[in-house]
Amino acid sequence: MQKKVHIKSYGCQMNAYDSVRMAEAMAPDGYAETADIEAADLIVLNTCHIREKAAEKIYSELGRLRLIRDRRRTEGLSTTIAVAGCVAQAEGAEIIARAPLVDLVVGPQSYHRLPELVRRVRDGGGKAVETDFPAEDKFAALPARQKRQGPAAFLTIQEGCDKFCTFCVVPYTRGAEFSRPVAAVMAEAEKLAGYGVRELTVLGQNVNAYTGEGPSGEVWGLARLLAALAEIPGIERLRYTTSHPADMNDDLIAAHRDIPALMPYLHLPFQAGSDRILAAMNRKHTGAHYLRLVERIRGARPDLALSTDIIVGFPGESGEDFAATMAIVEEVGFASAYSFKYSPRPGTPAATMPGQVPEAEKAERLAILQARLNEQQAAFNAAQVGRVLPVLFERPGRKPGQIAGRSPYLQAVHVEAEGIRIGEIFPVHITHAGPNSLSGVIITGTNSGMKRFIADGSGTDAVAPQTAELLS
Secondary structure, eight states, rough: EEEEEEEOOOHHHHHHHHHHHHHHHHHTEEEEEESGGGGHHHHHHHHEEEEEHHHHHHHHHHHHHHHHHHHHHHHHOOEEEEEEHHHHHHHHHHHHHHOTOOOOETTTSSSHHHHHHHHHHHHHHOOOOOOOOOOSOOOSOOOOOOOOSEEEEEEOOOEOOOSSSSSSHHHHOOOOOOOOOHHHHHHHHHHHHHHTTEEEEOOOGGGGGGOOOOSSSSOOOOHHHHHHTTTTOOOEEEEOOOOOOGOHHHHHHHHHOOOOOOEEEEEEEBOOOOOOHHHTTTTTTOHHHHHHHHHHHHEEEOOEEEEEEEEEETOOOOOOHHHHHHHHHHHHSSEEEEEEEEOOOOOOOGGGSOOOOOHHHHHHHHHHHHHHHHHHHHHHTTTTTTOOEEEEEEEEOOOOOOOEEOTTTTTTTEESSSSTTTTTTTEEEEEESSSSSSEEEEOOOTOOOHHHHHHHHHHOGGGHHHHHHHOO
């Protein structure tokens, strides 16, 4: 009988990519993915250490897995339980000490060894902990990409971080910055395009710090890589995340102007508006620097939508410091944002800094911030009503006859339509905006309505070339 693996992924897009690659790594050993955790012979929790109490949430989940394992055992079925990802890297053998039902622990730099670790456990070799930073390129050790459903895919091109923000565990769980060679990235992208992927999001902890070795030994930056990826037949859309302001160079800003496939959406965290707090965070930029960057990027791509990350209540943050954060929010105007109360991470410098902000103050500031960010997101969504946007359809909608996709600005778009295939891009006249999604009508037939929207300016000039191509 074919064995089954269930992988539960927490946190960022890089974990989502890693989960896919772990499933692909297990396939040669006869494991097929299953969404039914109770049917799985191998259960992997691919963890994230960024959020508050991340480790405690994993231990709580392991308590539930104990019940599943015991139930399967009464049916004569064995269950291997693995903890992977950044909590695994941070906690190591402590996970097995606290939760003896865990069979193996594997860090994010070693998951290419998952098949051999599982074999060792199942063959009676005892529990396994693999949290080293191996010298070999884990990507080179992974199998070739397999065909998967869906027209959008992630592709990790860079890992690790050398910035050492004082609140962040990434340098300790993911290691130093590493950029994959151009040839390896291109080969994986071409494989995905051959499987029908039309939108590719390249990933990295500091993705715009990418410095991969080119075919002739020269160093490529992210802008040059994006230009090459845009030439792959079948790849219609490109995105990248997550960026650091300190690595947003002239070439990458120009790429937003010069590469039509690069979508007009950028996630660019600023974290705090106060220069004093930014210095305490070791962010290596100032509020003014961030605002100048936004001005230059929007000069290159006027319709570009921005999202960001913001932390409130960092140690020592005063009311004036928080007001500086709100001032940047007002000046930039974000299409979406992720905002959090500061929470200490063991082992990071900020965890022991003086001036820890009381929880009630953090909660009050976060509520004020999120209320304004929600207003900005609602305004951005409402501004799309009446426009025509090319939408890549990715999945059936929740309602019968409905299909869902993404706008160039990464908004969810729902339409009522028959005969539209997953993976197709169609112009959609946006008729309604909700807090988290848009809905509209596909323009078909002669598309005279579509041409009218473009001609009178009620469509978007920035996506008009893509749309015109669809109409030709």
